[in-house]
Amino acid sequence: MADRHYTLEEAEAALPWVRSAIDSMREATAELLDARTKLSALMETIRSNGGSTHEEEVDVVRSRVEKSTEALRLPLEEFESRGIIIRDLQRGLIDFVALRDGREVYLCWLYGEERIDYWHELDTGFAGRQPL
Numbered sequence: 001m002a003d004r005h006y007t008l009e010e011a012e013a014a015l016p017w018v019r020s021a022i023d024s025m026r027e028a029t030a031e032l033l034d035a036r037t038k039l040s041a042l043m044e045t046i047r048s049n050g051g052s053t054h055e056e057e058v059d060v061v062r063s064r065v066e067k068s069t070e071a072l073r074l075p076l077e078e079f080e081s082r083g084i085i086i087r088d089l090q091r092g093l094i095d096f097v098a099l100r101d102g103r104e105v106y107l108c109w110l111y112g113e114e115r116i117d118y119w120h121e122l123d124t125g126f127a128g129r130q131p132l
Contacts, residue, residue: 004083004097008132011096011107012115018084021075022092022111028071029089035064093126107132 006014039061042054079086085106087093092111097104100119108118108129118129 005099005104006083006096006107007098008107008116011098011109014082014084014096015109015115018094018109019111021078022089022094025072025075025089028068032065032068032072035061035068039065087126 039058042058042061046054046058076086083097085095085097087095094109094111095106096109096116098107098119099105105119105121107116108120108126109116117132119132120126120128120130
């Protein structure tokens with residue numbers, strides 16, 4: 001059994017924070033991907049140009065990688081500490097562990113939905129969503 005079970009009211013009360021965290025994590029993911037792409041291109045340039053190191057550029061891009069990694073890590077830790085499960089960050093698919101008729105289920109929310117209207121069994125996933 002999970003450490004924490006959400007009531008529908010508790011899960012819905014967490015949605016403003018969840019929305020904000022997803023937005024910031026999506027931004028950090030895009031920044032991380034961009035910085036990694038730039039770093040990879042810089043490293044290729046360094047390898048192919050006979051010794052020029054581009055140290056300052058590399059330091060700037062590595063700093064971007066570190067900052068965006070940290071911007072992802074902090075909300076991920078907060079999701080974990082709150083017992084909220086991110087199923088798909090890009091889609092914004094979130095599960096909250098809850099009890100329904102005495103058994104664990106997931107309250108299921110998808111970014112863009114006004115509130116939590118669905119639940120599913122632990123083993124059925126998004127395809128098994130049922131109206132509350």
